[in-house]
Amino acid sequence: MNIKCGEFIGEVDEETVYIGDEDELDYDVLVWTGGITGRDCMQDVALDKDERNHRVHAEGNFRTDDEHVFAIGDSALIDQPGDQPAPPTAQAAWQAAEVAGENLARAARGQPLKTWTHKDKGTVVSVGEKAVAHDVMNMPIETFGGMPAKLLKKAIAARWINDVTGVGRAAKAWPDM
Numbered sequence: 001m002n003i004k005c006g007e008f009i010g011e012v013d014e015e016t017v018y019i020g021d022e023d024e025l026d027y028d029v030l031v032w033t034g035g036i037t038g039r040d041c042m043q044d045v046a047l048d049k050d051e052r053n054h055r056v057h058a059e060g061n062f063r064t065d066d067e068h069v070f071a072i073g074d075s076a077l078i079d080q081p082g083d084q085p086a087p088p089t090a091q092a093a094w095q096a097a098e099v100a101g102e103n104l105a106r107a108a109r110g111q112p113l114k115t116w117t118h119k120d121k122g123t124v125v126s127v128g129e130k131a132v133a134h135d136v137m138n139m140p141i142e143t144f145g146g147m148p149a150k151l152l153k154k155a156i157a158a159r160w161i162n163d164v165t166g167v168g169r170a171a172k173a174w175p176d177m
């Protein structure tokens, strides 16, 4: 096995991955997990942002360097305690939205803004029919798979559908998840 770190993929065609200026790798199966990039339309927006991925820098209260602009979710790099910004996950975006919404109202009223800190509730991954859960909040076992992990993954999706559209649609979607 050959693991390369710190290299940037410049181009991929049907047979080859081109790395940097000179390196080429032939492949049979390519799994691309290239990471998060901001939207093209953010490229020319005059806000403090990462020049490569156009994600907008925001404080823990979601305010950018323009006091009238707030940023959350994948399009933002939100300050957190430590070196790393908030992770680009639905879990984080969902949590952030609750506080960001309140902060918009606070900003309009001239009140102090709340600072948000991401709380990692754990990781649940499903691939095909299989699932695994790790470090899930309030669970006594650190890592587990099988039916409990599959049910948990479905429950997370159902909860989201319930929050957005109501319990009827969540129940309807359950057999297809």
Ligand SMILES: Cc1cc2nc3c(=O)[nH]c(=O)nc-3n(C[C@H](O)[C@H](O)[C@H](O)COP(=O)(O)OP(=O)(O)OC[C@H]3O[C@@H](n4cnc5c(N)ncnc54)[C@H](O)[C@@H]3O)c2cc1C
Pocket: 039, 041, 072, 073, 074, 075, 088, 089, 090, 091, 092, 093, 124
């Ligand atoms: C395959 C996949 C699996 C994932 N699985 C998980 C998971 O299991 N758990 C987890 O926590 N996270 C997961 N994520 C990450 C998660 O989906 C994102 O972090 C989350 O959706 C970010 O929310 P958001 O609101 O910032 O952006 P989005 O959900 O991407 O919403 C952005 C919206 O803006 C719209 N938009 C874009 N450009 C414009 C424009 N110019 N004008 C108007 N509207 C525009 C888009 O159409 C979209 O509706 C996954 C992501 C992918 C791709």
